Amino acid sequence: MASKLIEECTEFDLDALRDDPVGALTDCEPVKLVFEEDLPSGGCGGGGYYRPDPPTIHLHPAIGRRDNFTVLHELGHHLQQGHPEWAFVLLELPVERRRPIEESVSNHFAAQVLMPITDRDREDASVHPADFMAGFYSRVNASRSATLIRAREILPAGSRWILVVAELDGTVIASSSTYADLPPAKGFRQEGFARVALEALDRPVRQFFSEGLEYRTGSVLDDLYIEAALDVSGQYVFIALRPTSMNGQGTITYPSHECADEGCGEVFVSRQSTGKCDECGSFRCPECHKCACMTTSRPTTVCGQCRTMYSRAEMQTGNHECF
Known part of the structure; x- marks a missing residue:
């Protein structure tokens, strides 16, 4: 169905959408693009949703290229709900079946427009x-x-x-x-x-x-x-x-490990451990419960846009891309 939506699409310039999806939909007449700076309760950056009346795509901006796929995905919802035949097919389906099918079609529509394959x-x-x-x-x-x-x-x-x-x-x-x-x-x-x-x-x-x-x-x-x-x-x-x-x-x-504490000296396989320490990366000894740094604390920094934790490399370089 995604391919059919692309073939029959006449109200949007697909080449412009491929080159700059957000730019092409900004100030677009068939559907309005609204940038939502305030996140909904429990939500995160880099997402969006579509409202049909009036046709509006609401976008929570992210860093990097993620917005491109998001707006095309939501445009897919707009085209599905406005299609003279497919819209009625969706309406006749139970809600629990309609939603995953519509989401899948929107995903394929966004992928085919943004990432055409030869x-x-x-x-x-x-x-x-x-x-x-x-x-x-x-x-x-x-x-x-x-x-x-x-x-x-x-x-x-x-x-x-x-x-x-x-x-x-x-x-x-x-x-x-x-x-x-x-x-x-x-x-x-x-x-x-x-x-x-x-x-x-x-x-x-x-x-x-x-x-x-x-x-x-x-x-x-x-x-x-x-x-x-x-x-x-x-x-x-x-x-x-x-x-x-x-x-x-x-x-x-299951590799063997030796306790980092020389006073313990326990040899164990990883599945016997209570887990890895986030700070030093070593497995905690099942006998004395110690790791190489003797602590499980780790400073965390959360991205203000997508609400995901920065990795160690991102905290060191200061570079982060929302996915």
Whole structure:
């Protein structure tokens, strides 16, 4: 349905929307764009919503490119509700079915307008996803996380890739998987990603991933191949991992750790620990409950726009992009 909305769209200039979605909808007659500086209770920056009477897109501005996808998503709602046939199809559906379908169509509409895909793009993504994401991000007006999602969508059926956007210190910004192995958690720092990010400063990385992918539980996903490519800003790295094992999945292991307190000396596996210390990154000993820095405190800074916590790298550099 998203493709049909694009084909039949006559009241908006799609090329202008692709180049500058917010600018193209500012002072636009068919639908009004309103910038909401005051966040609703419990809300966060970088979001929006559509009201049909009068047709209005309400935008809570974010930093970076996130607004571009948001306004196009809400425009998708406007076009769906004004379509002479599709609007009646939606009205006949139960609310619990109508909402997810309408949201999905709006997402696809925004993605197809903002990030059009060619046959060459599909071929490039299937061969080297990290290189594709880095190059694709440099020529579209979408955020890094939206670029990752678009890359996942166009990978061939049956592909086994874990896609990641990370900071140069290895902190995960966004991630997704096309198969059963879970992607790394957002905000969780990966030592291996920091290493490949450093190598990617000089050249694209394509190699066996010796460190493995670490989860919050302490388990590690091994037997992975990794690709990494720096984004156009030089501040983030696009990463793609795939399993090298015969069964098409990585291998889960639980590494051993020694208590950081020499007076304790306990040796334990990560799943026995009560968790990692946010400050020093070491697992707490299940015997004495100590970590390397003997504290679990960590200063936090929250973005005033999107209400998300700054990562350690962002606090050091002062650079933050809302996703």
